Amino acid sequence: MRTIKDTNEETVLKLENVSKNFGGIQAVDDFSFEVKKGELRCLIGPNGAGKTTVFNLITGVYPVSEGKIIYKGEDITKMPAYKRSRNGIAIKMQIPGVYESLTLRDNLKIACYNFLTPHCKRRELEKAVDELIAMVGLESLGDPIVGNLSHGQQQWLEIAMTLAAKPDLLLLDELAAGFGPEETAFTAKLVKMLHEQGLTILFIDHDMDFVREIAQKVTVMHFGKKFAEGEMSDIEQNEDVQTIYLGRSQGGDN
Amino acid sequence: MDLYSSIFNFMYLFIDSFGFLIISALGLAIIFGMMGIINLAHGEYIMLGAYITTLTAAAGMPFIIALLCGSLGVGLFGGIVDRLIIRHLYKRPLDSVVASWGVSLIMSQGMLVLMGPSIPGLSTPMGSINVGQFDYSVYRIFLGFLAIFIMIVLYVLFKKTKFGLHSRATMQNAVIARNLGINSDRMYCMTYILGSVLAGLAGALYAPTLSIVPTMGSNFMMLSFVTVVVGGADPMTGTLLSGGLLSLFNGGLSMIFGTLMGRLGLLVVAILFIRVLPEGFSGLVERQTLRVNRKKQEAISNGESN
Numbered sequence: 001m002r003t004i005k006d007t008n009e010e011t012v013l014k015l016e017n018v019s020k021n022f023g024g025i026q027a028v029d030d031f032s033f034e035v036k037k038g039e040l041r042c043l044i045g046p047n048g049a050g051k052t053t054v055f056n057l058i059t060g061v062y063p064v065s066e067g068k069i070i071y072k073g074e075d076i077t078k079m080p081a082y083k084r085s086r087n088g089i090a091i092k093m094q095i096p097g098v099y100e101s102l103t104l105r106d107n108l109k110i111a112c113y114n115f116l117t118p119h120c121k122r123r124e125l126e127k128a129v130d131e132l133i134a135m136v137g138l139e140s141l142g143d144p145i146v147g148n149l150s151h152g153q154q155q156w157l158e159i160a161m162t163l164a165a166k167p168d169l170l171l172l173d174e175l176a177a178g179f180g181p182e183e184t185a186f187t188a189k190l191v192k193m194l195h196e197q198g199l200t201i202l203f204i205d206h207d208m209d210f211v212r213e214i215a216q217k218v219t220v221m222h223f224g225k226k227f228a229e230g231e232m233s234d235i236e237q238n239e240d241v242q243t244i245y246l247g248r249s250q251g252g253d254n
Numbered sequence: 255m256d257l258y259s260s261i262f263n264f265m266y267l268f269i270d271s272f273g274f275l276i277i278s279a280l281g282l283a284i285i286f287g288m289m290g291i292i293n294l295a296h297g298e299y300i301m302l303g304a305y306i307t308t309l310t311a312a313a314g315m316p317f318i319i320a321l322l323c324g325s326l327g328v329g330l331f332g333g334i335v336d337r338l339i340i341r342h343l344y345k346r347p348l349d350s351v352v353a354s355w356g357v358s359l360i361m362s363q364g365m366l367v368l369m370g371p372s373i374p375g376l377s378t379p380m381g382s383i384n385v386g387q388f389d390y391s392v393y394r395i396f397l398g399f400l401a402i403f404i405m406i407v408l409y410v411l412f413k414k415t416k417f418g419l420h421s422r423a424t425m426q427n428a429v430i431a432r433n434l435g436i437n438s439d440r441m442y443c444m445t446y447i448l449g450s451v452l453a454g455l456a457g458a459l460y461a462p463t464l465s466i467v468p469t470m471g472s473n474f475m476m477l478s479f480v481t482v483v484v485g486g487a488d489p490m491t492g493t494l495l496s497g498g499l500l501s502l503f504n505g506g507l508s509m510i511f512g513t514l515m516g517r518l519g520l521l522v523v524a525i526l527f528i529r530v531l532p533e534g535f536s537g538l539v540e541r542q543t544l545r546v547n548r549k550k551q552e553a554i555s556n557g558e559s560n
């Protein structure tokens with residue numbers, strides 16, 4: 001049984017006035033936002049708005065210039081990236097983050113090792129790998145060198161590697177990029193399924209149909225700042241958002 | 255000299271050279287191939303291993319214990335050097351050359367100040383056997399086979415264990431590794447220590463066969479560099495094939511024309527080889543495996559579409 005405090009309203013991730021500049025370029029500017037437990041939140045915004053940088057700050061690829069990152073009530077601003085991962089923050093990166101010169105199973109083993117009981121038996125490891133392969137539907141491939149797989153297959157592999165951590169907070173950076181309609185539909189189904197299993201998911205995407213289909217709440221970024229936040233339907237009606245993002249001038253369609 | 259003893263003579267020279275090249279090059283190959291660090295202090299690490307082993311054995315310890323002290327002692331030393339200096343230079347080959355050259359000078363001169371121009375060596379264990387008109391050292395034959403055994407152990411370590419996979423993952427892309435919860439800093443440090451332990455082991459194993467002087471590292475340095483350059487970036491396959499090829503020429507030429515020509519021949523072969531295949535054996539092997547794998551993959555997808 002869970003305690004009363006541990007309700008759906010619990011904040012999983014909180015960014016407080018986070019800024020990041022790269023040698024004078026303000027990529028993220030005084031950005032604050034909160035993600036509650038079990039939420040399925042989308043981060044949208046024009047190219048260069050700072051979305052991927054926010055992800056990199058959350059996972060710890062870059063240190064923040066200013067501000068605080070709180071995860072499950074703990075200040076993780078200074079925590080090294082690998083510890084954030086072990087604490088349950090997982091990311092599927094924009095460019096497939098897989099090891100191209102290694103085999104499919106080796107890739108998954110790398111991802112599994114840290115999240116199985118120490119000195120687990122080889123059989124348990126192989127079983128965990130089999131389960132992940134089945135979850136993303138790559139059973140028919142065998143054990144090829146990953147560099148020889150198609151873009152889509154590499155994407156699926158990375159999702160499987162991300163899930164190996166059994167994360168609490170899942171960050172998905174342009175998951176559906178480069179996918180055809182069928183693959184996008186399968187992706188949407190998978191994301192929904194993971195969300196139903198209780199995962200808190202934060203994702204970036206440009207495909208508005210995809211966002212509309214799965215997102216509950218949307219945060220819009222523009223020039224590194226939070227521009228708007230709310231339900232998808234409200235955001236789509238918001239004229240300012242349409243101006244900056246959906247590519248419509250206020251005079252009508254361009 | 256009859257045929258059999260000639261064959262044996264050649265085999266001996268080959269195995270001796272093979273063992274020497276592999277055992278002395280592995281530490282360098284792992285640190286270079288995995289971490290992109292050219293460790294110019296490699297020879298001095300080997301020297302340190304030889305000193306520790308010789309002194310421990312001279313103090314009355316059994317040789318096998320002295321051997322362990324030699325390799326682990328150098329591992330510890332490598333760990334300290336890594337934390338103080340090398341960790342700032344990961345993936346910066348040129349800077350690492352300068353820094354590790356400095357380390358090598360400090361080590362060889364420091365050893366000269368500390369222990370004088372030489373210390374009494376150990377006698378070679380295992381005795382010798384007589385074939386034809388020559389006596390052969392059993393220990394050096396043993397080292398040739400030990401080299402193969404060490405390669406097998408390292409192969410299993412890098413291909414089959416958690417450390418090996420995480421180390422390879424970190425070296426290929428540290429950002430992905432950290433996102434998967436791998437402590438990449440620790441992986442770099444442990445890989446450097448492993449390379450140092452192997453250098454120490456080389457010094458320890460060859461300590462009884464050489465005179466123990468502070469400059470002894472340079473003997474190892476030149477040959478291990480040639481082996482690594484001909485082998486290319488893959489520390490396993492590259493070193494094995496390169497050790498084999500170079501020893502074939504070294505052994506053959508040594509038998510016919512003597513040691514000097516053997517050594518020269520080895521260098522000439524190395525230079526010609528790099529001229530033809532600048533990426534060494536690793537580049538050649540990688541291209542072949544990729545081609546075979548791609549064909550296999552195509553066959554599978556063709557099968558699926560039918």
